[in-house]
Amino acid sequence: MEDLDQFREETRQWLEANCPASQRLPNTPEEQYWGGRGGSFASEDARVWFERMRDRGWTAPEWPTAYGGGGLTPQQGQILKQEMKRINARTPLYSLGLWMLGPALLEYGSEAQKQEHLRAIVNGEFRWCQGYSEPGAGSDLASLQTRAEDQGDHFLVNGSKIWTTAADRSDWIFCLVRTDPHAKKQEGISFLLIDMASPGVSTTPIELISGDSEFCQTFFDNVRVPKSNLVGELNQGWSVAKALLVHERKLMAEIGGDSPRKEIPPVEAARRYLDFTNGRIADDQLRSDLVEYEMRMHAIGLTHMRSFEERAAGIKGTVGLAMKYLGTEAIKDKNELLLAIMGTRGLGWEAPGFTPEELDTTRLWAMSKAMTIAGGTSEVQLNVIANHVLQLPQAPKAATES
Amino acid sequence: MALVLNEEQRLLAETAGEFLQKQAPVGALRALRDSRDPLGYDAELWRQMAELGWASVILPEDAGGLDFGFSGIGVVLQETGRTLAASPLFATAVVGASALLLGGTETQKADYLPQVAAGELTLALALEESQHHRPHHIATRLEKSGDGFLLSGEKVFVLDGHSADALLVVARSAGETTSRDGLSVVLVPRDTAGVEIERTVMADSRNAANIRFTGVSIASTQVVGTEGEAGHWLDDVLDRGRIAMAAEMLGSVEEVFARTVAWLKERVQFGVPIGSFQALQHRAASLQAELELARSVVLQALTVVDEQPQQLAIMASLAKATLNELARHATNEAVQMHGGIGVTDELEIGFFLKRARTAMQIFGDTGFHKDRYATLCGY
Secondary structure (H helix, E strand, O other): OHHHHHHHHHHHHHHHHHOOHHHHOOOOHHHOOOOOOOOOOOOHHHHHHHHHHHHOOOOOOOOOHHHOOOOOOHHHHHHHHHHHHHOOOOOOOOOHHHHHHHHHHHHHOOHHHHHHHHHHHHOOOOOEEEEOOEOOEOOOHHHOOOEEEEOOOEEEEEEEEEEEEOHHHOOEEEEEEEOOOOOOHHHHEEEEEEEOOOOOEEEEEEOOOOOOOOEEEEEEEEEEEEHHHEEOOOOEHHHHHHHHHHHHHHHHHHHHHHOOOOOOOHHHHHHHHOOEEOOEEOOHHHHHHHHHHHHHHHHHHHHHHHHHHHHHOOOOOOHHHHHHHHHHHHHHHHHHHHHHHHHHHHOOOOOOOOOHHHHHHHHHHHHHOOOOOOOOOHHHHHHHHHHHHOOOOOOOOOOOOO | OOOOOOHHHHHHHHHHHHHHHHHOOHHHHHHHHHOOOOOOOOHHHHHHHHHOOHHHOOOOHHHOOOOOHHHHHHHHHHHHHHHOOOOOHHHHHHHHHHHHHHHOOHHHHHHHHHHHHOOOOOEEEEOOOOOOOOOOOOOOEEEEEOOEEEEEEEEEEEEOOOOOOEEEEEEEOOOOOOOOOOEEEEEEEOOOOOEEEEEEEOOOOOEEEEEEEEEEEEOHHHEOOOOOOOHHHHHHHHHHHHHHHHHHHHHHHHHHHHHHHHHHHHOEEOOEEHHHOHHHHHHHHHHHHHHHHHHHHHHHHHHHHHHOHHHHHHHHHHHHHHHHHHHHHHHHHHHHHHHHHHHOOOOOHHHHHHHHHHHHHOOOOHHHHHHHHHHHOOO
16 A cells, blocks of 8 residues: 555656646647557647656556556556546547557467557557448447458458548558358457558548547458468457457446547536526426436446456456446436536537537537447447346347357 | 455355344245234344344444444345345444434443443334425424423334334424424333334334324433434434445345346246346346446445545435335336246245335435435535
């Protein structure tokens, strides 16, 4: 405990001394640094902050120092997060490489792949995107059809991936591809790393109900991929993908507070947009909805804490599996609640006539609908809880994720 | 670590679980109900529970207590919830003991707490005056008379009211009927003249009573703490009771849910276990997710009693509201998923269903605690 207190004190001092004042203000989407060949810093301060964190290994605090990480224990990592949050320090590097691919490579990658990619991820050299879903393979991910044919010294990849976030700005993509068309669904799938600069790769953005187009469809037309880019064993990609999905769901369960758009907290929105009588919200229905939401978030926050404490104590709990479902459903509830509290001021699509925060509320509401679909729908999450936590028998014919 | 049990608590839970499965399974409550047992609990069981130290878990060592705090009593209550064990544990060892601890004078603590710790003195808080929990809505009067007082009024839903050795009666010394100011608590031995106790038989087969006080003579030494000042500590006592009741309800929910999931695996229809149907899987999985939230809330609330008193009120309302809703939902689903057998008296699920409804009313239903949470948060 004493060592952790000392670590907290040193971390606090280091952050105070090294995090520029401008990097303690809320981040706008334009100011986030995502790295990559095409990445650029919004300011000199952002560059300095990123480089100082990188040099300390703190873009990937809990990765081994051998690959450029910080080598921190989970408890130290948590303290770093808390101390960064305390001064509102910005995330120095946003990266699917850090959050998703890296942990999977640490577990399944060859030494050569770790050497090639982990340090590059820590340093923000390449931006990564994810190629899982296909137009015909959503919740039933294992039915994916993008093929990688063994051509001796390389794979030849044909097919297309959908919901590839920022594929048009990414340098590399990690993909699930079918390497054995005759094997049973999950058994003929491999995990492949593909350089987006390879000939035959192209992307098209997809416009969403929120008006955003963060997502693309990505096409592979006779793309040659070196065999050394296969992660794990041939036809064993499903295990890698499952490990990675766990990281994605954990990320989505925690993501709520990190949205780049400006969001009005529901209680604050109630003060601005609702009538109060004797210190109480006058509308009983909205007051009841608000307190239900607040109590739920209180419970979810405590459950995140419990999950962390269980991990730190070495207990293999079942909490984590429920958190993606609970967290993303709560985000949807929050956005519906905000719309109800703000009335027509929560429905503005464009200026004039609405404040930027009001316009963000509308867009966030539309965006929130994706939260319970991306990374495994709520229905798939419930299948997972039913089969893996409660050990209920597999449904006879219904689609389940195994 | 607040949200993970320590070794001491794990051991206590294990011992309690084994003891109760053997000595007070749900069948024991059924037997008490069917024999119309006059006491409503097994006196021998309570003697054994006291011997195990359960009557004194929250009491300090100088009062003969174990001093394990609420994190300690919480794990025991969770186990009593699992088997629906009827005993004076909640009314005496949690609520009564807390009232004397928080409100009593040093003399009162020295006189009564060791008796409570030994399981020799059982208590009941006579608070409610209507069908809904309104802790400050007290019309029962405590009026000056000579050197002492006269107590008059009617109380309902007094838990253990017909069996307790002494009643802790909430009465008004001054102020409007709805005011928190001017409340007193007096300790009244059950056989005092002017005390009429009417046992009520309720759906959960547990103990409660309606009690009438007609000009009952009260000596000033019977006033817990200072006359008219109980408002300063009564809410804290109730919050401890709410959190303890939430812990008991968590145990009941865990048990009823485990039995439901086991049934889903066992019961075969259309040639397959019904648990393979997605319509039931999703409902069970969503209950599992709610249960995870409830566990965190109860563990945190128990810790807060011991370590962060400034959070007490808000955590008590969060815990009670959360468990009220979950208990309602989980017991309803348990009956429905058991199908026809779920509505028979032979199956024990009905006992959990009925206990849940009573527990939901103890010290505040969901609406009461939602309103209180919102008020505490300033909206």
